[in-house]
Amino acid sequence: MELEQTQDSPLPAESNRIPRTSTTELLSDPLNDIERPQRKPIELYGLPKRLKGKSLDNLVGYSEQKATAAAAIQNGDSVFITGSCGTGKSHLAYGLMNIWYQIHKDECREYSLRARFLPAVEFFHELKSTYGDNAETTEDQVIVRYTVDDLLVIDDIGAEKVSDWSRQVFYLLIDRRYRDCRQTIITSNMKLQHLSAAIDDRIGSRISEMGPVIELTGKDWRVENSDRRGSTPR
Ligand SMILES: Nc1ncnc2c1ncn2[C@@H]1O[C@H](COP(=O)(O)OP(=O)(O)OP(=O)(O)O)[C@@H](O)[C@H]1O
Ligand SMILES: [Mg+2]
Numbered sequence: 001m002e003l004e005q006t007q008d009s010p011l012p013a014e015s016n017r018i019p020r021t022s023t024t025e026l027l028s029d030p031l032n033d034i035e036r037p038q039r040k041p042i043e044l045y046g047l048p049k050r051l052k053g054k055s056l057d058n059l060v061g062y063s064e065q066k067a068t069a070a071a072a073i074q075n076g077d078s079v080f081i082t083g084s085c086g087t088g089k090s091h092l093a094y095g096l097m098n099i100w101y102q103i104h105k106d107e108c109r110e111y112s113l114r115a116r117f118l119p120a121v122e123f124f125h126e127l128k129s130t131y132g133d134n135a136e137t138t139e140d141q142v143i144v145r146y147t148v149d150d151l152l153v154i155d156d157i158g159a160e161k162v163s164d165w166s167r168q169v170f171y172l173l174i175d176r177r178y179r180d181c182r183q184t185i186i187t188s189n190m191k192l193q194h195l196s197a198a199i200d201d202r203i204g205s206r207i208s209e210m211g212p213v214i215e216l217t218g219k220d221w222r223v224e225n226s227d228r229r230g231s232t233p234r
Pocket of ligand 1: 054058059060061083084085086087088089090091092156189218221222
């Protein structure tokens with residue numbers, strides 16, 4: 001089953017988690033079927049079109065890594081995926097998001113779960129847009145939005161040059177998710193110890209406690225695919 005995107009990313013919405021009506025109230029209300037609020041069991045944000053249809057089944061090879069990563073997601077843990085360019089990190093992250101979705105989609109609860117695919121570069125771009133006097137969003141709103149997601153994929157962290165301040169904000173996001181035991185999938189071209197050195201020493205220690213580190217050591221599939229097509233990559 002393909003993941004289906006929710007429109008309009010909402011601002012921090014702890015209110016999403018406030019139970020609307022108790023089960024007893026629903027059962028005793030004759031208008032129950034009419035008045036029951038329509039909601040998706042899981043709201044999905046930021047799904048990249050390019051990764052549509054990617055799954056662990058069509059990620060060739062990596063059987064050990066796929067098994068470890070899938071078990072972590074089933075267990076409620078996080079996953080850190082590292083590897084060089086084009087080795088399938090984002091593909092694996094998207095596939096894991098789908099596994100998480102399949103696990104939770106039929107759960108009966110009174111609020112929607114939220115899952116999001118967030119390119120790290122977009123996170124830092126959004127933070128920068130809070131700098132100005134006329135900014136409509138505050139830095140704290142940005143952090144809270146991504147702290148409350150039940151599953152957050154942070155794709156490609158470490159690729160961008162960011163200020164000390166942005167690094168500390170990113171650390172704060174990870175630390176909050178760590179403290180709240182919220183599942184997080186992080187992909188990076190950097191190994192965990194290098195990412196720690198680049199962002200904050202305390203980050204590596206937290207990420208390794210949150211779940212397994214998965215290393216993808218294969219070839220660059222983009223180059224491979226473009227060679228096969230006989231063209232340059234788009
Ligand atoms: N093992 C694989 N089997 C099948 N397709 C793969 C595999 N590895 C990569 N691909 C495909 O190659 C393309 C690039 O993969 P992906 O975007 O996941 O790479 P990445 O490791 O995230 O690269 P980057 O570091 O540049 O972000 C995608 O279309 C992906 O589906
Ligand atoms: Mg990627």
